[in-house]
Amino acid sequence: MARRRGSRSSKRKAKKSERPGGFGAGLWRWTKRLFIAGVVAAILAAIGLTTAVYFAARNMPSYSALRQSQHGQTILVRARDGTQIVELGPSYGEWLTADEIPEVMKHAMVSVEDHRFNSHFGIDPAGLMRAVWNALNEDRQVSATSTITQQLARNIFLNSNRTVDRKLREAVLAMALEWKFSKQEILELYLNKVYFGGGAYGVDSASRKFFSHSARTLSLEEAAIIAGLVKAPSRYSPTADIDAAVGRANVVVDQMVKYGDLDPATARQVNVDAVKLAQQDGQNSIRYFTDWALPQLDLLLPNSTFEPIEVWTTIDIGMQRAATAAIKSNVPGDAQGALVSLDRDGAILALVGGTDYVTSNYNRATDAMRQPGSAWKLFVYLAALEAGYTPDDAVQDVPVTINGWSPRNSGGSYAGQIDVRTAFAYSKNSVAAQLGNEVGFSNVASMARRFGISTPISTYPAMVLGSSEVRLIDMTRAFAAVSAGGQSVEPYGITRVETADGEVLYRHENQRAYTLVPDYVAAGITDLLQTAVATGTGKAADIGRPVAGKTGTTNTNRDGYFVGFSSGITTGVWMGRDDNKAVSGLQGGTAPARAFAAYMRYAVRERPVEEFDTDLKLPEWQLEPDDQYLFDDDDYYYYIDDQGNLVEPGGPQGERSEPFDVEGERPGTRRDNRDPLDPRGGPAQPGGAQPGQPSRGTPQPVPRQDAPQAASDDFLERATGQRLPPDEPAPQRRPGERYIDRRDR
Structure with a gap:
């Protein structure tokens, strides 16, 4: 019996000795190694992230310093005489503490921008995973998943470039904000600094711009309109497109009901259409000019600057009016x-x-x-x-x-x-x-x-x-x-x-x-x-x-x-x-x-009267025949008699023959438009002359029967630029070609 037990034991040992050499054992070993490496990498990444967040929070300005910081460049535009015509830039309303901001404004903003704001630590892992999953299923890019804290970090510390590096820094700064400040402080900062369009930063500035009163008295409908602006301030601005603003506000109300921040019965009584917007002051038409001129600053200024600047323009105030x-x-x-x-x-x-x-x-x-x-x-x-x-x-x-x-x-x-x-x-x-x-x-x-x-x-x-x-x-x-x-x-x-x-x-x-x-x-x-x-x-x-x-x-x-x-x-x-x-x-x-x-x-009331210079000082090639003789070489032209016979320059007894122009114009007129080697004579006949009819001013030669022609027709037509009758019909209008008659009375 002992011998048999020993035999089984030796077989088990033999099987164990064979296991390490199998494929399954090798895969298992690599799986364990990768898992351990992943755990180690995750631990190291967590340590690195924690260290980065710690130092970011440690070096972050105090809450009072963040309150005082303002972003956006102020541009003072002046007319040609130095008169201030418009000041463009950020508009900040009164700073409202968290207790002064209506609860309905807070709920509206959290519901539409970041409904898990009170539970995450600056970034929203659940929201990020959902965005990645949707992107994979729909074969598109990952949609924006910035939390309120991330938006605040971007508005205060970063720019809007969509790069991986910027998103990583945004995440670190968001967690640093959560580390250093309470949720109440973060929401207060956000609502007082977020951009709502039209130069308005913060809920109080937006409320005064769109509703002409402080944000302390915002109604539910007004809060919904303001909260809806953050996604796209220009698209949903009530002064630009009231229908788009109302539609977006209704989305905000639905989100508030969905996440438990608004009672459904109350939501059914909401009427965003009834909101009264502030009357916009009539803006001077000078804004048409500034809208055209100021974007050119990006090209005119070699280095970007965020400090206030003064732009002197060419506009005359009186002329503009x-x-x-x-x-x-x-x-x-x-x-x-x-x-x-x-x-x-x-x-x-x-x-x-x-x-x-x-x-x-x-x-x-x-x-x-x-x-x-x-x-x-x-x-x-x-x-x-x-x-x-x-x-x-x-x-x-x-x-x-x-x-x-x-x-x-x-x-x-x-x-x-x-x-x-x-x-x-x-x-x-x-x-x-x-x-x-x-x-x-x-x-x-x-x-x-x-x-x-x-x-x-x-x-x-x-x-x-x-x-x-x-x-x-x-x-x-x-x-x-x-x-x-x-x-x-x-x-x-x-x-x-x-x-x-x-x-x-x-x-x-x-x-x-x-x-x-x-x-x-x-x-x-x-x-x-x-x-x-x-x-x-x-x-x-x-x-x-x-x-x-x-x-x-x-x-x-x-x-x-x-x-x-x-x-x-x-x-x-x-x-x-x-x-x-x-x-x-x-x-x-x-x-x-x-x-x-x-x-x-x-x-022009203060400008001197100016007479126009309409004296045509023609170039030499357009001078009259008598003047042409003083400037031009005789060899420049061909001369023919009344019958079309070629005559040497100067002619018999030294008399000069008058140069002949096929269109009956002054010598040299429009010579540059005709190719002397083109037997068809260049462009179409002016004056509406039809094929087979003489063009404007064309001389009618009377051939003499007793005098032989000194040169062939081909030579004369090449020499004088005389046009041959067309041998093919005029091009027809192309299929589908449409001409529009323009009338000027």
């Missing part, structure tokens, strides 16, 4: 209006982005993209003048069709042969279409780009009548460049930035001006613009001194434009509806032109 009054008194019905006024160096003197900043802070002067109508013809005629036209040149105001598009004049009438000046003054659409076709629609677009139009530009034929949407500030800039004699103009609104101690952080330096068009082109377009006001569609813009400008009216009166200049000040006016519906009776030559005149009478 005059601009506001001009828009409000002339805008038709329920339409909107905008105005931009630039000094000769690009300084913004006045900027109005709408009729009422409180009702709508959308800046129509700098952000809205609307069709300029015939005001766009500025670029068409600039391109034509640069190509060789002059204001006195003859053009044909006749019906035309270009690639299947047939523009119509206002009233459907056509004047026949007129000059360029008259065509521009009376905004003849048919002439603008012909000029655009001749110089090239892409060249018109390039001219607009050259003058500062930054929005997309169409190159379809209808673009000559203003079908491309633009910004008012860009159009005003373009006209300012014409006023500057064809030199570039860069709008600006900030002249310098200083600290409260007088240290200059930024000072504006005038940008280098570039020549956009030759001076004779600038003089020519100024001639046209002056005539448009003196005798054309812009008569209502007359202010008793020289004014140059252009009206613009889009189809069915959706937009009205007038842009012009006088005495070094350039002003653009737009009127229309935000929903792009038609405005009865709106034309560029009516309300916008009258608003322009009302403002400009004030703006």
Whole structure:
């Protein structure tokens, strides 16, 4: 028996000796090791976290110091004469202790922002795990899970960058706050420092801003509105969107019922819609300007600063008031209006982005993209003048069709042969279409780009009548460049930035001006613009001194434009509806032109009267024949007789033959637009000439039968740029292509 027991014992020992070598035993050993390593790592992490929280709490400012700390930068904005026009920055109400803050305000905030506030230690592990689980199940990022304590730590000590490092520091600081202060103190700090939008920090400031009374007397409905703001102050602000604010407040009430902070019977009696909001003081339209100018500080100041600063601007207080009054008194019905006024160096003197900043802070002067109508013809005629036209040149105001598009004049009438000046003054659409076709629609677009139009530009034929949407500030800039004699103009609104101690952080330096068009082109377009006001569609813009400008009216009166200049000040006016519906009776030559005149009478009242330089000092290539002889080399031109025969320069007996131009213009006119090697003669015939008909002023040669032709037709057509008859039909309108007729009255 003893021997058998010994045998079994030896077998058990043998089995034990075999176990360590098995796969299961190895896995078990690694599992134990990983578990132990994990426990050790967790202990070390806990020790490290505790140490970090301890030192953070030890170095944390006292409660009284945290009460006195304020965040946010104060910006004092001054006009060009130093007058204070607005102060932007944080607004702090009266500090309320925990006992002074209504319980309903506390419950509302805790219910909607952190319903486990009274049970966690600064971070909410349960909430974090739930957020991670939801993210994994829904395949999205982990949603925000910041507790009230974490939000307080972020508002006091950190920024809003969404980085892992910032979140870790936020968690450490939140636990340090819980370590050092009581829940009551933390909630008091939070409610007095959290941002509620509109520059309001703390419940008392928010209550006074939105309800015109102290937070000590907040009702349940008012507390729900304020508590709902923290998630998105701008989206749920009752002054911006009352419906969104009420909807969010009802969510707060439901959360209060859900977590036991509000009796369901009481909740059923809540009527957030009945809350009376404070009447907002009418804010000066200067806020349209500051909304445009102040964001530029991020680019102008090389290093960010949080200390108070003073920003000196280009705004003229009197002109701003005059601009506001001009828009409000002339805008038709329920339409909107905008105005931009630039000094000769690009300084913004006045900027109005709408009729009422409180009702709508959308800046129509700098952000809205609307069709300029015939005001766009500025670029068409600039391109034509640069190509060789002059204001006195003859053009044909006749019906035309270009690639299947047939523009119509206002009233459907056509004047026949007129000059360029008259065509521009009376905004003849048919002439603008012909000029655009001749110089090239892409060249018109390039001219607009050259003058500062930054929005997309169409190159379809209808673009000559203003079908491309633009910004008012860009159009005003373009006209300012014409006023500057064809030199570039860069709008600006900030002249310098200083600290409260007088240290200059930024000072504006005038940008280098570039020549956009030759001076004779600038003089020519100024001639046209002056005539448009003196005798054309812009008569209502007359202010008793020289004014140059252009009206613009889009189809069915959706937009009205007038842009012009006088005495070094350039002003653009737009009127229309935000929903792009038609405005009865709106034309560029009516309300916008009258608003322009009302403002400009004030703006230029102390400036000397300036006559426009419209004297066209043409370049040598555009001189008259007699002058051309004095400057040009005879070998530059080909000469032919009345029968089209080639003649040597100088001719028999030394007589000079008159150079022949296929379009009947002065020698050299628009030569740069025709390729002498192009047998088709370059651009389309002006004046609406149809294929097979002579173009404007084309001589009719009478061939002589007894004199042989000295040169072949091919040679002569290449030498003179004479156009061959088209051998194929004009391109048809593309499928789905739609042109919009622009009328300017």
